[in-house]
Amino acid sequence: MALINENYLKLPGSYLFSEIAKRVEAYKAANPDADIIKLGIGDVTKPLPEAVITSMHKAVDEMADEKTFRGYGPEPGYNFLIEKIIEFDFGTRGVSLDMDEIFVSDGSKSDTANFQEIFGVDNKIAVTDPVYPVYIDSNVMAGRSGTLGADGKWTNLIYMPCTAENGFVPELPIEKADLIYLCFPNNPTGTTISKTELKKWVDYAKANQAIILYDAAYEAYIQEEDVAHSIYEIEGAKEVAIEFRSFSKNAGFTGTRCSYTVVPKEVMGYTAAGEAIDINKLWNRRHATKFNGVPYIIQKGAEAVYSKEGQKQIKALVDYYMFNAKLIREGIQSTGIEVFGGVNAPYIWLKTPKGMDSWSFFDKVLNDVNIVGTPGAGFGPSGEGYFRLTAFASRESTEEAIKRFTTKFKL
Numbered sequence: 001m002a003l004i005n006e007n008y009l010k011l012p013g014s015y016l017f018s019e020i021a022k023r024v025e026a027y028k029a030a031n032p033d034a035d036i037i038k039l040g041i042g043d044v045t046k047p048l049p050e051a052v053i054t055s056m057h058k059a060v061d062e063m064a065d066e067k068t069f070r071g072y073g074p075e076p077g078y079n080f081l082i083e084k085i086i087e088f089d090f091g092t093r094g095v096s097l098d099m100d101e102i103f104v105s106d107g108s109k110s111d112t113a114n115f116q117e118i119f120g121v122d123n124k125i126a127v128t129d130p131v132y133p134v135y136i137d138s139n140v141m142a143g144r145s146g147t148l149g150a151d152g153k154w155t156n157l158i159y160m161p162c163t164a165e166n167g168f169v170p171e172l173p174i175e176k177a178d179l180i181y182l183c184f185p186n187n188p189t190g191t192t193i194s195k196t197e198l199k200k201w202v203d204y205a206k207a208n209q210a211i212i213l214y215d216a217a218y219e220a221y222i223q224e225e226d227v228a229h230s231i232y233e234i235e236g237a238k239e240v241a242i243e244f245r246s247f248s249k250n251a252g253f254t255g256t257r258c259s260y261t262v263v264p265k266e267v268m269g270y271t272a273a274g275e276a277i278d279i280n281k282l283w284n285r286r287h288a289t290k291f292n293g294v295p296y297i298i299q300k301g302a303e304a305v306y307s308k309e310g311q312k313q314i315k316a317l318v319d320y321y322m323f324n325a326k327l328i329r330e331g332i333q334s335t336g337i338e339v340f341g342g343v344n345a346p347y348i349w350l351k352t353p354k355g356m357d358s359w360s361f362f363d364k365v366l367n368d369v370n371i372v373g374t375p376g377a378g379f380g381p382s383g384e385g386y387f388r389l390t391a392f393a394s395r396e397s398t399e400e401a402i403k404r405f406t407t408k409f410k411l
């Protein structure tokens with residue numbers, strides 16, 4: 001008899017974005033003529049940059065020729081890409097990393113979900129609330145969550161509320177946390193924290209022998225000074241932090257799949273007997289065992305992101321989406337709805353008006369103006385009463401959405 005991992009049975013019916021897609025499909029079936037604008041899932045809409053496409057075409061030709069064909073690549077990624085990552089993403093910010101501290105992968109979703117595997121089941125997990133659901137669901141699957149309470153919280157997890165009341169800045173937990181998930185610029189709130197605030201987390205982790213799992217997938221969207229692009233800009237972070245980076249949101253790789261994870265060799269975990277173990281070695285073992293590397297063609301595309309043209313083209317992409325963010329922020333604000341985020345991130349987090357709950361607001365917006373957003377409650381209990389809009393749609397759709405909000409949407 002094949003016994004299942006019963007932790008899976010604890011999970012809510014479907015992943016948040018699948019649930020939203022289901023509801024939208026049902027609405028479409030009932031209203032086939034509705035012109036629906038999707039500002040829900042944070043998926044990019046502009047094509048891959050020219051430099052990336054050119055490089056990938058060349059790589060395809062190499063794969064067609066016996067002399068340049070490649071089979072399995074190195075599991076952690078090709079040196080040509082890792083060298084560029086180290087030079088451009090870290091060297092320029094005064095952070096030095098070794099080649100074997102970078103692991104190229106197929107996405108920050110998979111890496112943030114999988115990284116917990118190398119830690120014991122009894123670790124205490126801390127998450128910000130609201131939060132990207134993958135961090136929680138992957139720990140539920142692993143058996144670390146306890147049970148889901150009526151308050152929408154898992155009994156064994158530490159929740160750090162991020163709401164308008166605390167400026168969306170999490171407070172250090174009172175209960176001792178072993179693994180801490182942080183995401184800045186934040187998904188879903190679209191807000192971020194200063195270097196001074198981030199330093200408190202690094203100090204906390206050092207004092208508690210904890211590890212920070214730092215998701216920096218939206219790093220390219222940072223506009224303001226005093227916001228760290230990498231957690232390693234903070235003194236001491238290389239001893240306590242793992243950083244996740246992605247090509248999805250800066251270079252349009254959501255469907256192409258390429259990301260990387262930084263695991264400095266100073267980061268230690270411990271055996272029950274108290275022996276310090278190099279986390280880099282464990283992740284390397286896990287990565288090499290379960291993953292055969294990102295395709296050569298895709299890594300060649302990612303490499304081109306760092307070329308002179310590539311850098312210019314990804315800046316133009318980010319500027320494009322950030323202008324959408326400004327349109328949404330200002331447009332929604334003009335209706336009297338309170339708006340947050342959208343300054344250092346492509347997400348706008350708004351307070352649902354008149355005390356309406358997130359899912360009712362989702363239904364109302366879909367029904368009244370045919371716009372899809374994401375209900376804040378889907379990201380955790382502290383997301384209740386909020387609603388997320390993404391700036392990743394086309395300019396035309398964004399402008400049309402704002403026109404509908406400002407002219408047709410009535411509360």
Ligand code: MLT
Nearest residue numbers: 040041042043109132187
């Ligand atoms: C989101 O909408 O929160 C993200 O796009 C999801 C993801 O990147 O996996």
